[in-house]
Amino acid sequence: MCGIAGRYNFRTQRPVDGASVTAMCDFIAHRGPDEAGVFVDGAVGLGQRRLAIIDLTPTGRQPMSIANGQVTITFNGEIYNFEELRKELLARGHRFRGRSDTEVLLAAYLEFGVECLSRLRGMFAFAIWDARDRSLFIARDRVGKKPLHYRVDQDGIAFASEVKAFFAEPSFTASPDLQAISHYLSYQYVPSPFSAFAGVSKLPPGSYLLVRDGQVSVHRYWRLRYTPKRQIDETAAAAELLERLREAVRIRLVSDVPLGAFLSGGIDSSAVVALMAQLSDEPVKTYSIGFDEKDYDELPYARMVATRYGTDHHEFIVRPDAAGIIPTLVWHYDEPYADESAVPTYYLAQLTRQHVTVALNGDAGDENFSGYGRYIPHPRLEQFDQLPAAVRRGVLRLIDALPQSDAGDALLARTHRLAEQAASSPPMRYTRRVMHFTPELKQRLCSGELGQIVARHDSSRILLEAFASSDADDFIDAMLDVDVNKYLPDCLLVKVDIATMAHGLEGRSPMLDHEFMEFAATLPVDLKRRGTQGKYLLRKAAADLLPPEILNRKKMGFGVPLDHWFRKELRPMASDLLLSGAGAKRGLFNLRFVEQMISEHGSGRCSWHDQLWNLVMLEQWFQTFIDRRPTRAGDVGPAPPVAAYAMATSA
Secondary structure: OEEEEEEEOOOOOOOOOHHHHHHHHHHOHHHOOOEEEEEEEOOEEEEEEEOOOOOOOHHHOOOEEEOOOOEEEEEEEEEOOHHHHHHHHHHOOOOOOOOOHHHHHHHHHHHHHHHHHHHOOEEEEEEEEEOOOOEEEEEEOOOOOOOOEEEEOOOOEEEEOOHHHHHHOOOOOOOEOHHHHHHHHHHOOOOOOOOOEOOOEEOOOOEEEEEEOOEEEEEEOOOOOOOOOOOOOHHHHHHHHHHHHHHHHHOOOOOOOOEEEEOOOOHHHHHHHHHHHHHOOOOOEEEEEEEOOHHHOOHHHHHHHHHHHOOEEEEEEEOOOOOOHHHHHHHHHOOOOOOOOHHHHHHHHHHHOOOOOEEEOOOOHHHHHOOOHHHOOOHHHHHHHOOOHHHHHHHHHHHHOOOOOOOOOOHHHHHHHHHHHHOOOHHHHHHHHOOOOOHHHHHHHEOHHHHHHHHHOOOHHHHHHHHHOOOOOOHHHHHHHHHHHHHHHHHHHHHHHHHHHOOOOEEEOHHHOHHHHHHHHOOOHHHHOEOOEOOHHHHHHOOOOOOHHHHOOOOOOOOOOHHHHOOOOHHHHHHHHHHOHHHHHOOOEOHHHHHHHHHHHHHOOOOOHHHHHHHHHHHHHHHHHHOOOOOOOOOOOOOOOOOOOOEEEEO
């Protein structure tokens, strides 16, 4: 697990300065605190900041070259099947100096070329310089667990794990991509291939980029398929699910450094911990955080699982510095990012890193097995869809004639929102349901150049096009597919990668194993969701592993009390950031509407906390990266300490 960066001046063939590549890596040194390395071959330079996990000896150092320097790699991630690949490559005549997965990956490229991607099982972002034809091969894992950003300028191409590395290059001028900002306002994250920075792109998941003969091309090599469906009975499916998950956990236990697990008390992380305990000779180290606010505290459930499996359990009661953490989060996330669960995830990673270097988690249980509430059709909409077309049109006309209301919790506003959904197609219903700012709200909010872009570019198209490209026959599968291609890689995986790597902690996700996901995708829909119960088959498969209280509990989000914060400690900060100084002069927003949101939320009349968090994180991003130029790594200053926490352990 590492941070990577580099440059290839394929247009000018100007030699790359190794010091500039080192400076790029210094900006992302937190991703790899153990070692640093740079490789330069004329017009190409590759850099590496290493977090050493496997093969801690010098033979594991990067960038790494083999075959007398014909091919060189800088690699971020883990290849979990590297031992099997190593045996195959040995049989084909390859020889190895060490025991790292990096050397195996490089030999696989030497043997198979770009087709090596189909043989890799893991999480990765890497760049391979092929001196034989002076080409650069950059690839990202199937689901997008590891990030990769790139920019093409008048000299060539630069790439990095995080955008902030580009600030080390004098040729990089930071300016906002307002179309990407518009999408961010809708979804709380910037969807790939967009970036909040003009001229910077994300390499999409399951894709590779090839620079050859002066041309840059992007190719997709994998996507999840939901058809054809498996013909399998429920009992056999549950047994196979459990064995596949067990294998996905097993191959993620390989590590030369201390390893543990995040334990939330939900079914996903609990199942992973249960299987870790069965596969481990020593007690599993587990880590959980809780809050004083009981509505956000899952510690009793986590403790239940820890006790059952005798884990070496660590609990932290966190009292976050709500205002103080925002600049640090913005610095690490590079782009505006408004998933509030980044706050507890950041703290959990910070505290876990004090004990271990690798932590497994339960990410992707919801996207594999229909766990979110938004996958459940609204019962009134289902009833409405059964009415004759003439009756539906009449009902909608009556509701449209009712007065409008801005009150987010008013019956009238809910009626209008339900009517809007009823008049829409299922994909549009889903799209609007996941938006922070609907198109109508964005039109009220945005002004100036941003307002013009909002009028010209409908952010709904991002998800509607994803729906159109899905091979799913059932709409539940289609929603899962859209989330796997958008929400999962661009929001949730970004959250975990940035929060963990900010502290030099590697996160591993068994349920993101591509073979496990391919199995889950082709299961019949009624095995994923049964009525209103999501994760139906996962619950059945884990029935002998977990107590009923875990299996049957209502899903609880991993969040923070934003609603309370914006009525108390964050209200002055929101006013200062958005209504005065640089925020007010930016000319992007209708300040009267922003003031209205702050006032209505503070009074309790409406709930605008999601939208206000979205705007606060955006303005802080402008002030961190656009209004001034960061000149060194950590320019934002040190992260605030956890304001107060109590730690409890049990063995």
